Amino acid sequence: MKIVVTGGAGFIGGNFVHYMINKYKDYKIICVDALTYAGNMETLDSVKDNPNFSFYKTDIADRKAVYEMFEKETPDIIVNFAAESHVDRSIENSEIFLKTNVMGTQVLMDACRKYGIKRYHQVSTDEVYGDLPLDRQDLFFTEKTPLHTSSPYSASKASADLLVGAYYRTYNLPVTISRCSNNYGPYHFPEKLIPLMIANALNDKKLPVYGKGKNVRDWLYVEDHCSAIDLIIHKGKVGEVYNVGGHNERTNLEVVKTILHELGKSEELIKYVTDRKGHDMRYAIDPAKIHNELGWLPTITFDKGIKNTIRWYLDNKAWWENIISGEYKNCYEKIYTNR
Ligand code: NAD
Numbered sequence: 001m002k003i004v005v006t007g008g009a010g011f012i013g014g015n016f017v018h019y020m021i022n023k024y025k026d027y028k029i030i031c032v033d034a035l036t037y038a039g040n041m042e043t044l045d046s047v048k049d050n051p052n053f054s055f056y057k058t059d060i061a062d063r064k065a066v067y068e069m070f071e072k073e074t075p076d077i078i079v080n081f082a083a084e085s086h087v088d089r090s091i092e093n094s095e096i097f098l099k100t101n102v103m104g105t106q107v108l109m110d111a112c113r114k115y116g117i118k119r120y121h122q123v124s125t126d127e128v129y130g131d132l133p134l135d136r137q138d139l140f141f142t143e144k145t146p147l148h149t150s151s152p153y154s155a156s157k158a159s160a161d162l163l164v165g166a167y168y169r170t171y172n173l174p175v176t177i178s179r180c181s182n183n184y185g186p187y188h189f190p191e192k193l194i195p196l197m198i199a200n201a202l203n204d205k206k207l208p209v210y211g212k213g214k215n216v217r218d219w220l221y222v223e224d225h226c227s228a229i230d231l232i233i234h235k236g237k238v239g240e241v242y243n244v245g246g247h248n249e250r251t252n253l254e255v256v257k258t259i260l261h262e263l264g265k266s267e268e269l270i271k272y273v274t275d276r277k278g279h280d281m282r283y284a285i286d287p288a289k290i291h292n293e294l295g296w297l298p299t300i301t302f303d304k305g306i307k308n309t310i311r312w313y314l315d316n317k318a319w320w321e322n323i324i325s326g327e328y329k330n331c332y333e334k335i336y337t338n339r
């Protein structure tokens, strides 16, 4: 089996590459990544010399380069993780979000139609459903929840999902879509809540909490997301959407305080800053469908996952210190100075 993993030098894609190489010794994994600010070859250090692994530094929106890769590799399955993924950046400027997340998806699916594949899998997000109110704990996102986006990022992901559905209906392209809740774990880029808070706490820098910190996210350890996608591409029904989440809801403040507690740091490091524009209040996934149809269940509790994650950031300081001391420094200043 030959599987193309786009965005494999990023957080979830990188974890998925490791997961698949370790699990399927006879599969060929072809990583396609443009190496934007979020892509990091160091994430792929341990697999880069594996004979079952190959890498293309390619933009998924570059039709010519994508077609050449398809001709050379004749892949069976495409798993599309490649995306601009940070909500705050999409609020600053959404152009690249539309190019990569929408046009890139179109190019990949056109290549799938032209060269033929067994499955195109779109890695989507629970953000396409918008948000839920804090005072309705009985509500969850199901696959039937209408798309109702808040940020340019989520609008671009929802647009891509609609396009994937259209390619299924119009061209019979064998597609599946997964919509997952917030992931955390190793190799998470330190602009996102959990790794940012770990890095800042370790450096005794202020921890910027948006608004009052009451927003709720449904956290899933990244390996559990990988196992869900593995099941969907092998056993999921073509044309279907699967929600992925582990009933691990926490307010941002709870998450930040847990991190400070685990690191033995003072809560005085917390700094409440101006809220994110259009900030979604609560995400909560109902994962009944993937559980009932494919037997998927998450295996790592938040308590265990957050400890593993903190341990990983302590053991792999070079990985994230390189990032925060590089080009990302300017972006951090832009988002957080005078906030
Ligand atoms: P990330 O930002 O860490 O990684 C994105 C990767 O895609 C990077 O390696 C980057 O170089 C690459 N990339 C960006 N533009 C590209 C392009 N034009 N061509 C080729 N490669 C390109 O993102 P992530 O957090 O790992 O998210 C991966 C996917 O999962 C995204 O599609 C995201 O929408 C989705 N998702 C993320 C989460 C989460 O909590 N992080 C949850 C649900 C869904």
Ligand code: DAU
Residues within 6 Å of the ligand: 085, 086, 087, 088, 124, 125, 126, 127, 180, 181, 182, 183, 191, 192, 193, 194, 196, 208, 209, 210, 211, 213, 215, 216, 217, 252, 276, 283
């Ligand atoms: O739900 C899935 C989505 O989760 C993915 O589709 C996105 O790609 C991913 O980035 C993530 O989106 P969020 O906006 O939920 O993640 P982020 O880590 O940016 O923020 C998590 C929460 O923490 C959110 O309520 C905003 C808040 N926050 C974030 C940062 C970076 C802060 O309070 N302070 C911060 O500095």
